[in-house]
Amino acid sequence: MNIGIVGLGRMGSGIAQRLARAHFTLYGYDVHPTATFGFPLTLCSSIKDVAEKTSVIILMVPAGEIVDKALTEILTYAPQGTIIIDGGNSNYADSIRRAALCKQRDIFFLDCGTSGGLHGKEHGYCLMIGGEKSAYEKLIPVWEAIAAPHGYVYTGPSGSGHYVKMVHNGIEYGILQAYAEGFHLLKEGEFANLDLGAIGHTWEHGSVIRSWLLELLSTHLKKDATLSNIPAQIGENGTGRWMRQEAQKSNIPTPALDAALEVRAESQKKGGNYGTKIVSLARLLFGGHVQ
C-alpha cells in the first residue's frame, strides 16, 4: 500500500517514521521540506505528485484553511476510491463538510484525532477515527502501525473523530490546570523548600493522581524546579475553546475547562505565575509547544 503524507512537521514525520518501520511505501510533501528523514520516504515536489502516486493520503497540516487548500488540490488529482485522512486538530464541523465534499467525488475522508505529541513517534499515537466505516476497516494495518498497542478507536460518523479529540484536549486543559494549582501551592504555600521533583516523582507510585503528564512534569521538576527558563504565558491551539462552545450548545457546564481557558487568556494579557509556568512546561514537554 502506497501512503502519502502531506505535512512533515513534528507529528507528520513521527507518523511517517512509524509507517516506514511497518514497511509501507511512503510519498511525502511539505512546503518546507527537510532533506533527510532517516527512513525511506520519497519526497514529492507537489501535492499533485503525492495524489497521483498513492491511494491513502494523510494530512498532517495545521487546522483551518491550509487543510481546505490541500484538500482542493488532492481532489483535483486523486482517483476515485482514494482515502484521505485528516490527522490534525481540525474542527469537527469542518470535517463533516469536507467528508461530504469528498463523497461527491467518490473519495473517502476520515477525520482522525491524533494524540501523543512528541512521544507518539516512539510509544505510538492514540487515534480517534470518524467517517465511513468501510474505509476505516480497510486501513486497519495503517492504524496498527501508527497507534500505540490498543491505541485506536472507530468513533462513528464523519466529524466524530475530531469531536472526540476536541473533548480529549479539553480534558487535558483541565488536568494541566489541576496539577498547576497543586505545584503552585507546594512552591509558594505554607512550607518553604518542599522538594517538588521528589514529591511529584513519589506521586507517580501508588497515588490516586498518577498519570503520564505527572511523569513528564516531575521528571523535569527533579532537574529544575525553579522553572526560570519556562514562559509564564500559555499558548493554545483552539480546541479548548471549541469544546466550551460545544458544551454551551449542549447545555453542559464545564467550569474546570472555563477556568483553564481563563487562566491561559490572562497569562497572555497580564503574564502568569508559577502555576502557568507548569502548564507551559507540560505543553513544551508533551508537544514541543514553545507557546
Added chain:
Amino acid sequence: MNIGIVGLGRMGSGIAQRLARAHFTLYGYDVHPTATFGFPLTLCSSIKDVAEKTSVIILMVPAGEIVDKALTEILTYAPQGTIIIDGGNSNYADSIRRAALCKQRDIFFLDCGTSGGLHGKEHGYCLMIGGEKSAYEKLIPVWEAIAAPHGYVYTGPSGSGHYVKMVHNGIEYGILQAYAEGFHLLKEGEFANLDLGAIGHTWEHGSVIRSWLLELLSTHLKKDATLSNIPAQIGENGTGRWMRQEAQKSNIPTPALDAALEVRAESQKKGGNYGTKIVSLARLLFGGHVQ
C-alpha cells in the same frame, strides 16, 4: 519491631496486611473490631493495650477529634521514644500541634499522607511523610512494606506530610472534574451513541491524558456507561476545601479546584448530572466512597 494499628477500616486493614506480609508483629485496635483478617494480627481490647505492647503506632482513624482522643490515650500509656504515625487525612495545622504535644513527652509524631485507596493494599500506597527526620529514618523498613516501590517521600517538618497530601487531594478534585466534563460532553453532546468505554479505554494507550483514574473510569464505562446506579451527588472529605483556604492565605489562585468544589456542593443541594456521576463513580472505584 512491634507495630500497633489503631483503626482497622479499609485503609487501616490494608496497611496492616502489607505489614503482616513483611513479617512485622502487629497489634490492632478498632472500636468495631472484625473477627478475622486473614493475616496475623493480635486484636487488642483497648488503645492502652496497643500502646503498652508496641513502639510504633499507626493511627488510621477519621480526621478530627477522634485523632485527638486516640492520641491522648496513647500518650497516657506509651513509653518515651514511641513513634506515632497519623496516616489519615488530618489537617496539617492539627498535625503541627499534635507533634508539639508529643514532643513534650519525648514521643515522636509523624504526619503521613496516604494515597492509594482500595487498591493500595495490592499495589502499595503512596506516602508523604513529615516530622522529625530521625524518626522517619528509623522506620524505612515500615515505609518500604506499606508503600508501592518508590512510593514514599520525606516532605520535611511536622505538618508537611499532611499539607502535601491535602494538595494531592486538591489536584485529584480538579482532575476528576476535567474527566467528568469530557465524558459528560461525549455522552450528551453532538454525537449520539459514542462508545464511552471504548473511547476511554483507547485514551489509556498513547494519549496525553492517560492516567490511573482514566483506567478505573473506562474499565467501568466499558461494562456500563449509563451510570444509572451511580449517585449524582458527590461527597467530599474536606481536604479540597482546606486546600482552597490555604491557597487563599498564600494568594494563589485555584480556579479549577474552586470549580470542582462548587460542582460538588451544588450536586448535594440540587442534584447533579452525568458529569457529577462520573466523579462519584471515580470516588467509589478508587476509595470505596459511597458518598
